[in-house]
Amino acid sequence: PSPPSPLHPIPHTPHPLVRGLAAASGRVVGNAYVLSHPNQKPEIPPKAILVAPAIAPDWLPLLQQAAGIVTQHGGLTSHSAILARELGIPAVVNVTNATQLIQTGESLVLDGDRGEVYRFSHRDGELGRAEGTEGAEGEKPLAPPSLSPKRGEALSPLASYSPLAAPIATQLLVNLSQPSSIARVKDLPVDGVGLLRSELMGLNVLAGQHPKTWIEQGRRAELVDLWQDIISQFASAFAPRPVFYRSLDWRSHEFPSLSFGYEPSMSHTTTNPLLGQRGTFSYVRDATIFDLELEALAAVQQSGYTNIHLLLPFVRTVEEFSFCRRRVEQAGLTNVAQFQLWIMAEVPSILFLLPEFVKAGVQGISIGTNDLTQLLLGVDRDEGELAAAFDERHPVVMQAIAQIIDMARSAQIPCSICGQAPVRYPESIDSLVRWGITSISVEPEAVEQTYSAIANAEQRLLLEAARNSLRS
Template sequence: MTANETEAIDEVQEPGEELVSGYGSSPGVATGPVRIVEDIDEADRIDEGDVIVTEMTAPDMVPAMKRSAGIITDEGGMTSHAAIVSRELGVPAIVGCGEATAVLSDDQRITLDGQKGTVVVAEPETESSTAADAEADPAGERADPSTGGAPTTATEVKVNVSIPDAAQRAADTGADGVGLLRLEHILLSTSKTPEKYVADHGEDAFVEEISEEIRKVADAFYPRPVRARTLDAPTDELAELEGGENEPHEHNPMLGYRGIRRSLKEPEMVKLELRAFKRLHDMGYDNVEVMFPLPNDAEDVRRARELMDEVGIDRETHDWGAMIETPASIRAIDEIIDEGIDFVALGTNDIVQFMLAVDRNNAMVADRFDDFHPTILEAMAEVIEACNEHDVDTTITGQSGSHPDMAKFLVEKGISSLSSNIDAVDEVRRVVARAERKLLLDAAREDLDDVEPRLD
């Protein structure tokens, strides 16, 4: 669309008029000019203050996302790349808009609300309004949150991290550690598949690249624990990288060749990841813990444990664990515990996806993605109960771990910790504190009721 056509549209559209809407995935309000990104090569066009409008974001776009004032995508849900990364960067974002790239146009000035999920025509730009936008920028306010007066809780409140560059912002929340550090975002940021990276630079360079990125997070949080998950990237994401032409084509990558199932078929590659953990342990980072994604049963966990042993990771001095994300792993929790894990992480993004048969990256069924479905709540309660019986730590790492009602429910069920998004840590901590106080009060009342009155 030409500049004249854009001006004509702006003349007939009133400020505040809604243009498009979707799912508010990262809170905050942002105003700026639209930049349509149809290809990753166009990401270099993004300047400070621009609003990225694209079909879907990808790891290669993270530098541009950091520069942007806001992000809008046609596709994806609350657990998509755009949603996860924008929350960590503190950039307001809306996902699953359906037709934003068609409705909006380059240079069009818009305002997006990352809480409500709405995109409207912006007020005309003036010097005073620009200054007001800068002063009221909620992303800027969240970048250095105050933790003064934060309640102390027995249930730990941790934080999810995908981008090592966001580690200090995450650590400044006062979180009790990192419940989930996603290794795939580190690997994908190299713009090469792991196999291609090793072919071009060698195994030692690959190990060093991973360990140095994890180290940024471990440094920011030390001595608080950092649980880092081995690669869990679906093939369609890897296919976009250099070397991705060798990736298999899958009709539904979310149910395909990813997580531990890929690691066990490519043991030499995952052993390079584990060597990165070993390197950090040898450097004195005793707060770094290994976590394996998407096991179905005890056999998966056993084989992963054997790979750790092969690279020399000391399981006596360094905790390790597994994600619980499939119906099979929920049913097999007792057998998985018997393999010697120190902790489990409830990956609700995948638990909901698999138990309710809802592709979490498909905006067409995003309204069916229900973290509070009775079967989901019952399954998580069963896992927590089993782990508590065997003194195994439990946490939740999915998007729902940031929801106050979910936090309250899980505290009541006895979960060890919750890992939430950066912008939700303070609120989750307050909810946890209230829930714990209520549990203590209810217990005290029961004790009083059990005491029979004495008559003199």
């Protein structure tokens, strides 16, 4: 395909109004919609730029019509950043005093590549002419979303991918949660879905009610059908490529609008939700919702899809895994020969317990660098002020990742990685490939750059091996 055309310059004031962390790529123009209180429920006008203290994941249905996001808090792995990248809209996070410095109705230029927000300048005429795009009356047209890591370019998902590109041996997977993303992602050069985020996926069907509420209202069968249907959309779109569904990892502070009245582990105040009753530990306490998920997955299998697999989140102990495995077997999922049961490698106990996990039946692992890094370094991933310390390139984190990959190879099970590390630091892909990572799973906007980085890393490794062979 021909090279992409650069965007025309967007007229704006010469100096940024505010700066923060560049969390999701792209540039967009729109009117600001400012929320001053984190608990304020947004009613976002179409194509507005949302400015808020922080973004709760359960705002997802409301964010579908936003043009961009600016938040005062959060880091590059916060849910604000993850949601924006999933939706393909620009975002800047950790912007000091954003809600005070920006007023509702102001025309803004949001640059998600540079982490800057400008006031839009009307001096050079209408944006439609500046962008070469005409919008509806009273609206500012948007710059096209870009999956390219290069600034100032707008690409379609496949614009710069050539079928003649070097083939890669390391599998490239994609992280997803929204059915609306399937159409633009399913034909990308990916080998499947490495992380299907159930928490964000489920918000499309829960209608603001916790699953326990549905059950108490006698609507369990209805919810199972809805859950099956939405999972089946991913299984169908990517078949026969694998789809790894990560079961629910509820953290109450992230879903304030859901009714948790029937969930004991959610109804009380948690001192630290990031380390509290989450992941598989919550299943051991009450398996009601986990069993519902398993029933939906079994229904997906029974409808003919054998490419769906289960990824257990935040597993602390072998006993937790064994409990979950028994429930999985009781649900009939293991009756399908292709089914695989994996765990997330997020808790540092994995560094000591992986051989025992494998003996208990773990068939694969996926390294979640976001949680693993914060637990190894004692850094809250959602605190933007600590962004400099939250660095997956830290020797402790890199050594832990290398050890996990080596242990997985010794146990002869696949090892994937699905956190932000390969995207934030593409140079780390050289090490991952050298250590023997089986697959790398990234968000859609990073597929192109990750494919190239994997290809280059593998070529360097092959060249090095060839030179060593000649020397010997």
